[in-house]
Every structure is written in structure tokens, then in C-alpha cells.
Amino acid sequence: MGKFLDVLVCLLIVALDVVGGILGLKADDAQSQERHLKVWIFECKGPSHDAYVLGLAAASLLVIAHVIAILPCFSPKKASFSKNLSKLFFCLTWIVVAIGLVMLAIGILSNHKSKESCGVSRGHVLKHGGYVCMVHGFFAVAYYATATSLFSCGD
Known part of the structure; x- marks a missing residue:
């Protein structure tokens, strides 16, 4: 029953990360529907409420998937190579979630304002944040799989 x-x-971690990634991509689509003017690296565009909501949902799903992934109990058994692999995936998971949250937060904050904003172009940060959500799914599952094969809960 434990392995099942x-x-x-x-599967839940993968589903949350994939749905979060899709929401990030849809948020970028919603943001690109807004009126904007781009000259070289400077850009003026209006905020999109849909992009704000979708980006916030993507960031929330990323956080939920990350919390679920790092929940395995930590009572080590043995197997040094697998333990080191688990530690590597743990660190990579944290790095990827940090990058993804920063990218999604930049996109969310740029769409939170009630008026048009101008500045340096932040080209497609919501789309890239969505891709990072999907990458997080790989590392989170790899960590969870190595951690649960090494550690036992309640023994």
C-alpha cells in the first residue's frame, strides 16, 4: 500500500506542476492580448486582470506541489549514493522553485497595477515561469522518489 x-x-505532484505550467502559459497569452507599445527594450502595456489571476493560480499550484514534494519523513536508512542523489534533487528542487516563483511574481506584479506601466521589457516572464513549473515537476518527483525509497516513515 505504501508504494501505491x-x-x-x-502523479499529484506532476499534475499540479503541469496545470500550474499551463496556467502560466495561458497567463502569458492573456497578457499579450492587452494593448502595448514596444520600442527596443522599452515597453508600455496595460495590466491584464486575467493574466494576474492565472499567474497567481500558477504560483499557488507551484507552491502546493513543492510542499507536497518535500514532505517525506527524514529517518535515513542507508545507501550513500542514493542519499547523495536525493540531496542533489532536493537542492535542485529548491533552486527551480525559487526561479519559478520569482518569474511568476514579476509577471503577477506587472499585471496587478490598475494603470498602464512603462519600463524595461519583461518579455514573457509568465510563459517562462510556466515552463519552470513543469521543470519543477521533474525534479520534485525525482526527489520524492529517491527520498521515499531511502527513508521510512513510522518505522
Whole structure:
């Protein structure tokens, strides 16, 4: 029963990250529908409420998937190579989630304003944040799989 539950948790992590990624891509589409003017690296564009909501939902799903992924109990058994691999995936998961949240936050904040804003172009940060959500799914599942095969809960 334990391995079946681990597989379900991995599928849940992947599903949350993929849906978060898709929402990030849809947020970028919604943002690109707004009126904007671009000259070289400077850009003026109006905020999109839809992009704001979709970006916020993508960031929320990324955080939920990350919290679920890092929940395995930590009572080490043995196997030094697998333990080191687990630590590597753990660090990569944190790095990827930080990058994804920063990118999504930049996109969310640029669409939170009630008036048009001008400045340096932040080209497609919501789209790239959506892609990072999907990459997070890979590293989170890899971490969860290595951590649950090494660590036992309640033994």
C-alpha cells in the first residue's frame, strides 16, 4: 500500500506542476492580448486582470506541489549514493522553485497595477515561469522518489 501511495503522490505532484505550467502559459497569452507599445527594450502595456489571476493560480499550484514534494519523513536508512542523489534533487528542487516563483511574481506584479506601466521589457516572464513549473515537476518527483525509497516513515 505504501508504494501505491507514493506513486499517487508523484502523479499529484506532476499534475499540479503541469496545470500550474499551463496556467502560466495561458497567463502569458492573456497578457499579450492587452494593448502595448514596444520600442527596443522599452515597453508600455496595460495590466491584464486575467493574466494576474492565472499567474497567481500558477504560483499557488507551484507552491502546493513543492510542499507536497518535500514532505517525506527524514529517518535515513542507508545507501550513500542514493542519499547523495536525493540531496542533489532536493537542492535542485529548491533552486527551480525559487526561479519559478520569482518569474511568476514579476509577471503577477506587472499585471496587478490598475494603470498602464512603462519600463524595461519583461518579455514573457509568465510563459517562462510556466515552463519552470513543469521543470519543477521533474525534479520534485525525482526527489520524492529517491527520498521515499531511502527513508521510512513510522518505522
